[in-house]
Amino acid sequence: MATIDQPAAVDGDKLMQFVFRAVDEVGATLNAALVVMGDKLGLYRALAGAGGLSSAELAERTGTAERYVREWLNAQAAGGFVAYDPESGTYSLPPEQSVALTDPESPAYLPGFFQIAIGSVLDSPRITEAVRSGEGIGWHDHVHDVHDGCERFFRPGYNAHLIAEWLPALDGVVDKLERGGLVADVGCGHGASTILMAQAFPNSTVVGFDYHAGSIETARDRAAAAGLDQRVRFSAEPASAYSGSGYDLVTMFDCLHDMGDPVGAARHVHSTLKPDGVWMIVEPQAGDRIEENLNPVGRAYYSFSTLLCTPASLSQEVGLALGAQAGEARIRDVVEAGGFSRFRRVAETPFNLVFEARP
Ligand SMILES: C[S@@+](CC[C@H](N)C(=O)[O-])C[C@H]1O[C@@H](n2cnc3c(N)ncnc32)[C@H](O)[C@@H]1O
Numbered sequence: 001m002a003t004i005d006q007p008a009a010v011d012g013d014k015l016m017q018f019v020f021r022a023v024d025e026v027g028a029t030l031n032a033a034l035v036v037m038g039d040k041l042g043l044y045r046a047l048a049g050a051g052g053l054s055s056a057e058l059a060e061r062t063g064t065a066e067r068y069v070r071e072w073l074n075a076q077a078a079g080g081f082v083a084y085d086p087e088s089g090t091y092s093l094p095p096e097q098s099v100a101l102t103d104p105e106s107p108a109y110l111p112g113f114f115q116i117a118i119g120s121v122l123d124s125p126r127i128t129e130a131v132r133s134g135e136g137i138g139w140h141d142h143v144h145d146v147h148d149g150c151e152r153f154f155r156p157g158y159n160a161h162l163i164a165e166w167l168p169a170l171d172g173v174v175d176k177l178e179r180g181g182l183v184a185d186v187g188c189g190h191g192a193s194t195i196l197m198a199q200a201f202p203n204s205t206v207v208g209f210d211y212h213a214g215s216i217e218t219a220r221d222r223a224a225a226a227g228l229d230q231r232v233r234f235s236a237e238p239a240s241a242y243s244g245s246g247y248d249l250v251t252m253f254d255c256l257h258d259m260g261d262p263v264g265a266a267r268h269v270h271s272t273l274k275p276d277g278v279w280m281i282v283e284p285q286a287g288d289r290i291e292e293n294l295n296p297v298g299r300a301y302y303s304f305s306t307l308l309c310t311p312a313s314l315s316q317e318v319g320l321a322l323g324a325q326a327g328e329a330r331i332r333d334v335v336e337a338g339g340f341s342r343f344r345r346v347a348e349t350p351f352n353l354v355f356e357a358r359p
Pocket of ligand 1: 154
């Protein structure tokens with residue numbers, strides 16, 4: 001006998017809980033713009049270590065308009081980013097927020113995370129159209145905040161982990177690089193990881209590749225600013241066809257899943273490595289099953305994946321679209337399909353998985 005679906009009963013309390021959760025989310029969405037604003041205008045830097053400041057004092061120190069600054073400060077205070085003292089009418093940055101919002105050397109440094117988020121949101125009308133059409137949008141096609149924010153978001157993690165933990169976790173690699181090896185950093189973006197490796201291993205030659213010419217130009221500027229332009233080289237070439245061979249180490253930081261043809265890239269890495277060379281793959285932290293990723297980090301990464309990584313992959317040949325939350329099992333499939341016989345996880349952080357692949 002046919003049954004008629006009854007509308008599910010709505011629990012009024014649960015509805016209101018959801019509405020108030022959404023109010024918090026709207027505040028958080030708007031706050032992303034305010035954090036980027038505070039970072040660009042130097043508002044957090046002026047507050048850090050300054051004790052209590054009035055809105056007029058902060059405006060004066062940053063050359064900004066007091067009426068705007070007052071509103072910005074109240075939004076920051078309501079969100080717990082800034083502390084407000086009602087007696088003196090002053091605002092201060094707690095020490096932990098000072099580190100997270102103003103210290104680019106700290107692994108907890110956050111402005112880049114917000115900057116790449118706001119850049120992604122600014123581009124979202126085009127992604128909405130792409131979701132209709134199924135077309136891709138390349139990494140090169142995004143606003144500058146995406147590229148700059150990406151560099152600023154990832155660099156603190158590389159500073160904290162790459163030389164101290166990730167490279168030592170690879171079998172025999174540090175010894176080789178200390179003696180003098182050849183390294184390709186593929187999908188290097190603005191070259192944060194490339195420059196770190198060149199600084200740490202002066203006897204080695206490090207080459208950064210990325211298909212995006214604009215990123216490669218910035219990477220060259222960064223190397224020159226670090227005084228490394230003689231020791232590190234950058235070239236605009238894709239992962240499937242970058243030049244050179246006999247590499248001791250090929251690295252890919254947070255980019256394999258962005259590629260349209262990661263298996264083709266894996267085959268190319270295989271063909272350019274020495275027989276005892278190593279491919280290090282750094283990917284976003286993720287479990288293999290969706291339900292393992294239904295947490296705050298997974299939420300941020302699935303969102304970036306919708307707005308950046310999936311369209312990037314779909315814009316390229318093959319368009320495999322692994323997604324930022326591909327997880328270890330899918331990465332292993334790609335690596336093995338590329339001809340590698342050994343694959344293992346060597347390290348992880350709350351944000352990254354690190355793998356070693358050998359021919
Ligand atoms: C999320 S960003 C990571 C950049 C850099 N590795 C980092 O960690 O800061 C992804 C990078 O992959 C690059 N990319 C995407 N597809 C590529 C391809 N097929 N060949 C080379 N680079 C590619 C993009 O241009 C972008 O710079």
